[in-house]
Structure formats: C-alpha cells, structure tokens
Amino acid sequence: MPTPHTTESPSVDRRTFLAGLSGAVAGGAVASQFQTTARAQATASPAANAIAYIVDGMGQTQISAARYLNAYKTAPERFPLNVSPAETPTGFDAFSSRGSMTTFPDDPYETTTDSAAAATAFASGVKTYNGAIGGVQTSGGGFQRVDTVLERASAQGYATGLITTTEATHATPAAFAAHVEDRGNQTEIARQYIEETQPDVILGGQRRDFEADASNGGTLVDAARDNGYTIAETAAELDAVDDPPVLGLFSQESHLDYYLDRKNDPENTQPNLDAMVDAGVDLLSSAGDPDKGFFLLVESGRVDHAGHANYPAQVAEQYEATQVAGQLVEYAETTAEPTFLVSTGDHECGGLTLGRDSPYEVEYDVLAAQKATTSRLRDLLAGVRSADELESIVAAHTGITALTDREVAKLRDAPGSISTILAERAGIAFTTDGHTGTDVPVFAHGPNAARFDAARDNTAVADALAAALGVSL
Amino acid sequence: MPTPHTTESPSVDRRTFLAGLSGAVAGGAVASQFQTTARAQATASPAANAIAYIVDGMGQTQISAARYLNAYKTAPERFPLNVSPAETPTGFDAFSSRGSMTTFPDDPYETTTDSAAAATAFASGVKTYNGAIGGVQTSGGGFQRVDTVLERASAQGYATGLITTTEATHATPAAFAAHVEDRGNQTEIARQYIEETQPDVILGGQRRDFEADASNGGTLVDAARDNGYTIAETAAELDAVDDPPVLGLFSQESHLDYYLDRKNDPENTQPNLDAMVDAGVDLLSSAGDPDKGFFLLVESGRVDHAGHANYPAQVAEQYEATQVAGQLVEYAETTAEPTFLVSTGDHECGGLTLGRDSPYEVEYDVLAAQKATTSRLRDLLAGVRSADELESIVAAHTGITALTDREVAKLRDAPGSISTILAERAGIAFTTDGHTGTDVPVFAHGPNAARFDAARDNTAVADALAAALGVSL
Ligand SMILES: [Zn+2]
Ligand SMILES: [Zn+2]
Secondary structure, three states, X not given: OOOOOOOOOOOOOHXXXXXXXXXXXXXXXHHHHHHHHHHHHOOOXXXXXXXXXXXOOOOHHHHHHHHHHHHHHHOHHHOOOOOOOXXXXXXXXXXXXXXEEEOOOOOOOOOOOOHHHHHHHHHHOOOOOOOOEOEEEOOOOOEEEOOOHHHHHHHXXXXXXXXXXXXXXXXXXXXXXXXXXXXXXXXXXXXHHHHHHXXXXXXXXXXXXXXXXXXXXXXXXXXXXXXXXXXXXXXXXHHHOOOOOEEEEOOXXXXXXXXXXXXXXXXXXXXXXXXXXXXXHHHXXXXXXXXXXXXXXXXXXXXXXXXXXXXXXXXXXXXXXHHHHHXXXXXXXXXXXXXXXXXXXXXXXXXXXXXXXXXXXXXXXXHHHOOOOHHHHHHHHOOOOOHHHHHHHHHHHHOOOOOOHHHHHHHXXXXXXXXXXXXXXXXXXOOOOOEEOOOEEEEEEOOOHHHHOOEEEOHHHHHHXXXXXXXXX | OOOOOOOOOOOOOHHHHHHHHOOOOXXXXXXXXXXXXXXXXXXXXXXXXXXXXXXXOOOHHHHHHHHHHHHHHHOHHHOOOOOOOOOOOOHHHHOOEEEEEEOOOOOOOOOOOOHHHHHHHXXXXXXXXXXXXXXXXXXXXXXXXOOOHHHHHHHOOOEEEEEEEEEOOOHHHHHHHOOEOOOOOHHXXXXXXXXXXXXXXEXXXXXXXXXXXXXOOOEHHHHHXXXXXXXXXXXXXXXXXOOOOEEEEOOOOOOOOOHHHHHOOOOOOOOOHHHHHHHXXXXXXXXXXXXXXXXXXXXXXXXXXXXXXXXXXXXXXXXXXXXXXXXXXXXXXXXXOOEEEEEEEOOEEOOOEEOOOOOOOOOHHHHHHOOOOHHHHHHHHOOOOOHHHHHHHHHHHHOOOOOOHHHHHHHHHOHHHHHHHHHHHHOEEOOOOOEEOOOEEEEEEOOOHHHHOOEEEOHHHHHHHHHHHOOOO
C-alpha cells in the first residue's frame, strides 16, 4: 500500500466551513445534508467495504432501454413478454433498495449539473459549481477544497481504488481523489493521485496525463513506480498483476473505447469494465490495513459520451453498465465481508426517449444488431464513395440492408449520419447534446441499503458511504 | 350503497383461465405474476382501505419537472438550491416506498402500452392488448373478461369508487369496472358501471355517455337515480352530496378541463382533483359493509393528453397530480383505518426531457408564469390578426413579452404554435405525440408498501391491491 497521503493544500474542517457557508452561498440544502452527516458520524461502521458505482449519463430511460435490449437478446421469440423483472432480471433489479435522486448543482449559471459537480456531491457531500473537482467556491471567489470519502477512508487504513472506462483523470474519479478549480486541469489531477492521494488501484485511460513531470523529477509514471505501483497497459498486463498498488492506463489518449468497439475488435487490448472490476476488488482485498476493508469507486463513464454524441449505441453502452451492476451485487452478496454498494447516474445525458414520432414501438432488433458505434463507423466509412462499399460496411456492422438512395448519399458526405439512420429505424430519439435535469434512479445493496428507498439528493451518496465505512466527512 | 352487481357476462375463474393460457399466449410472465397472486391470497387483509392513484402519462421526467416547478414556486430566490427532497418535499416524496415498473402490453403489433392495457394490468393483473378493457384475447380470437380488484372488493362488501379528471368512461377507470373489447365503446362502459358494477362513487367527465339508453328504459342517468345515486354536475353540487352513491359528471363532452384552465377560469364549475378526492374518501367511508373499508381508483388523467399534444402545460398538470399524491399520503396517514396506497404512471407520454438543444438549463420561471394551456390559448388567439392584440393575450396568459416578428406571424396562422414558443423558451422538449416505453416510477404507502422497493411489472399493482384488501384475483 502506498504511504498515507499528506496534503499541503489548505483543508478546513467541513463542519467549520459549512457553518460559515450556511444560509449564504449554499443555503439550507447543504446545511440539512450536513446534519445527516453529523448523525451518521455517531454510528459505528456497519460495512467492511463500500463501493460506489456511477454510470455517467444514466437516467431512467437508459436503464429501461438496456432492460428491453437485454430481454430481446435473451429470448427474442418471447419478446416483449419476457421483459418483466421477475422473468428477465437485470443487474439493477438485483439491488435490495432503490429510490430517486435530485442532481442540481450550486452553479451561478446552470440548473443542470455536470459530472464534476455531481461527483463532488457523491464524494464529499457538498453542492458545488459545474467544473469543480473536490471543492467549492468561497464567498471571496477562491477555491476551497473539501475532503472526500476516499481520502477519509484511506486515512483510516482502508484500501482505496478508482476504476473508470474514461480517462483516469476524468471528472467522476477525480472528485474522489483530487481537488482542482477546473476539471480540465487533468495533469494536476494525475499529480495529486500519484503524489498525494495514492489510491491502491487506479484503472482508466489517457496515459498522457501521467507522463507529465512529477514534483521530484521524472514523470508521474516513474514516481508511481518508485512508490511501488505496478504499471499495466493492457488487459493481459492487468490480469498478471498480483499485488497492489496498480496503475492501469489502457490508452495513450482519451477514454477507453466504447463497449461495442472494444468487444467487437479482436485487436483491442483494453480490459472490459467487468475485468477491471474483478481485478480491482481482488487487489483491494489484499491492500490496506488487514483489519479494514476497502472503498472503491467504479465508473461506467461513456453512456454519457454516447449521449452527448446522440449515438444509438448509448443503449449498448448502458447494457454493459447494467451487466456490471449485476456483477457488483453478486460480489457484495458473496464476499465474506459485509459490503455496502450504492449505484446511480450523475445526470441523464442526451434526452433519450424510447419512442419517437408517434409509433408505440421501439425496434430492439435494430439496437441488438449493432456491432459498432458511430465513432467506429465514422472511421470505417470515411472517404468511402462507392454505394456498394458503403452499403456493405453498414450491413456488416449494423445489420441494416435496405438503405435508401438518400441515406447512401448522406453517409457519403457525412458518415456520422449513421446515428440518425439507426435512431430513426430503432424508434429512439435524443433532444440535446448536453445533460438533462431529470431525477436519476439510485440503487443500494448491503447494510442500511433501505435508506435509499426514498427521494434523496445526490449529496446523500457521500453521507451513506461515510456512514458505511464509519468515517466522518 | 347500490345492490351488489350480478353479471351475465361469462367470467371464468382467473386461475383456470390462466392455467390454460400459461405457456401459450401469455407465457411465463403472466404465469409468474399469477404465482405472486396465489401467495397473496393466503394472507389476511392487512389494510381496511386500498387506493390506487394512477397518473396517466407520468414517467420520471414529469415527476422531476413538477418537483422543480414546485421548488421554483416555493422559493424562487433560493432556486435551485431548495430542490433537494429534504428541503422542498413533493407529494411523491412522502410515500414510504418506491421502485420502478415495466409497462409493456401483450400486443401483436406494439411494444409500448396504451392506457387500456396498462389499466387492465393494474386492475386484474393480466397482460393484454392495447385497447382492451378488463379482458384478454383468447387463442380463438375472442374476448375473455377477467375479474377486477374493484369487482372482487365490491363482492366482499367493500365500498368502491372511481375518480378521474378524464371522461368517466375513459380507459383507466373503465378497466377497474367494465369489460369491453375496445376502449372506444364508452356507452357500453357507462352501462356496465350503472347496471352491473355500480361503484359507490363515480366522478369524471362526459355526461353524454350516461345519456345513452339504459336496458330497462330511460337513460343511464335515470337508471342511476333509480338505484339511489345522487347526480352532481358541478363542484358545488358535489360538495352538497351527503350520502353515497354519487354519480358526478362535470362536463357534457370530453374530459374535465386542464388544471391551469380550470384553476384560472372563474366561470369554471368543475371540481379540482383534490376536491373530488376529498368528497370521494368521505363518501366511501360511509358506504358499503360497516365492517369493511373501501377500494378507490383515482386518476389524474390529463398529463397524458398534454403529452400527446406536446403542451408545455404538461408540467403544470403534473404539478396538480403531485399535489394530490401528497394529499392521498396524508389521508392514508391520518385516517383511523390502515390504508394501503399505491401510485404510478401507466406509461410516459410525449418523451418529455428537461433540457434541449445543448444548454444545461431549464427556465422554470417560464413554466411557472404560464396561466393557460395551449388548448385555451388556441381559443383565445383564434382569428386574432392584430400583432398588439396577439402580444397582449400571450403576455397576459404566459408572461412572455418579447415575441419576435416571426413568432407573431406564426401565432397568427397557427395559434397552437404557442406550445413551441413556450417549450423553446423553457428549454424542454418532446419527441413524440405518443407514449414511450421507459419504466415508470411506482410509489407505495401503508401496510406492506416495501414490496414496491423493487423492480416490478405493472401486473404487481393488482396483486398488491388484492393482497391489501384480502380478496383473490
Ligand atoms: Zn456529460
Ligand atoms: Zn395516452
């Protein structure tokens, strides 16, 4: 296990800070959440481990879409009569409790949250502005860091981990283990991971951020290695790691590939999310204080990106996310130590709807036949002029064989229009390339899970994690 | 109380019927739901009263929209920091349990349910085709009626009631107290209400259906009066009714007006939904077997219509629905007898999203300022050519004062375009004039409410109601 982090940044006690803030910037909402936290501090830890599983961009409709896709794949001949959760349960159905969650940020300009503000709420229990990682704006306009449940758990001897399908320094994991005014400062986030917070498991994309200079010379990758981290760059290398800590960076730039593209490309060396989760819980179980368990943040991060891009493959991305939800419940059920698991989306993304333009019908066969995202298809179709060749690529990767002349012409000029063709044929729609403000479902399992059989705010996730681990925020 | 109904239509026992159906038309989904019912039959009634509250067309996003509108109305100066359920709770937050529900029908052509199939699932616990009221299609293509929880409760001496803001014979109430192959046969539904099922309370719209001929001469209204029903045609007349049974029909044609139009028109004589609920529970408490409680179906039915029409006033309609949800929980909490309450939408309608076209922002001030629906505004704007007059009507009823020349021109030619103007300014969108297939939230309160802290199918509503009343289906 890495040495416990020491921080040189100022970090006031959250109680003192919020007492000053209460009624001013943050108002009663934060204050009342704080009271919940204060109560939680009094209770002993009921769980050995706590896992937060965030599916970035997941609202109710993404979950439902994956439910129907799963039922269609499971038994197309009985579809939709096999969609009932009793008949074809999905990963989220396995949680023992569920409720809803408000997601609004404390932002001067926007009512809909971004992933940074939402993840700061999950990690630290405070509302903040869009773009903030692990901190809030002070009345003077400065940036005030707030401690995170991962940091508090680490200080108490728990092993800690961050797993994501996005860049490892992306907003959701970052808010659990770093503090920056602007989520765009990703090399600083990498530096804080390696030099300060030092989680036992870091798995994600964009190695580039960790090739930045470390404070004491060399790169952050060098510094990590010096601190005992094993570096993994492929699924096979991750599989071979026997002991924590591990720094797994599976792409040089950007995120891991989308699920469909990862799964259907035999050359792809990136681990799937389920493999990262398997490796992560395994390594964390042997890390940290032997009397303590672990805290793990898992993010399925690209449901959000598919939503921003209005890709119909958002449903496939959610399908992987839902499978991993089931995997995590199974882990919580079968591991020897009591494990608290909470899962939610940080916000919906794209304004996905299951139906469009009148018909009472979604064609799940169209979604099930898709083997590549628009991202990959755009590469495959780029520069292709021949109608035959266009049609053959589309047929091979989407199952669509009856393109109109107009669609072919459009694909020739704008390969990304495959998204529109698929969405229209599937009968799904998007209304924005941004996030939407609908309340998201929240799921919990393990000790005290029933606290989420309620309408809660997203700050409740931090409170529940802290209570489960018996740490204070 | 009316005399207990006798029916001349064939009505096989549901167990026998489903045993034959199992594995064939309906398959495992229905069979497994049936097992749940069989278990429920063994338990004694834990509740004196059971209330089902259906908000037609309500998905998660409608609920969230009303939550934000409510928080905005409550304290605009603290918005959105007052949106947390702990800070500004809504009617649905008050329920002790919540979960999600699949809504798909058993339909040869459509994967998305209509209100008739969904209401039949709620009332009788079976999947059926879109358009069916209280029955299923047999393998031979005939129509096979299935008993409803309202009928079974009535046969056991419970008082029963139907309350809706739609036509009294509309699909949702009809499926609890009538059996027709096609929901369009509304005079037959009225006939079955009055001559067969005879609920103690019937409140809704479209008196015309009850002016049809009764079997023994005269109209159905006459027949109802002969059976002891008091007839009410206005809110004031309803208020004056002292004893059940009551037949309240508050419009000659069509539904009750939308909430905004009802509330803001001083000439309007229709009761609001909260007044119908107050009168209903009051009258039901004194009806039926004095040792038994009541079963009541309440529907807020026009969230659906606003969704079909893509009216931004769908949010206001949901606002009334959410207020009534709180009223019902309060009733369940304060009434002397244990009362089981379940509430859900039958499906989402319109594909509403809170956000559109990129911005992370919904302008709730625009929604809060609206004082008339598009339906009413279309009447007010019809034939108006003067720009000044158009602008003045729009300003008075929506608060919008800065119409563009293009918008004025559009309103002159198509007054209904006020919907688009409002939706764009509010930052909300719709994707269809039909229903969508997303799972809907379900809420429960009272004895055994926690059975809904789960992912369920819509047939579970019938099972829960039957179990609460100790009747078999
Ligand atoms: Zn996003
Ligand atoms: Zn409808």
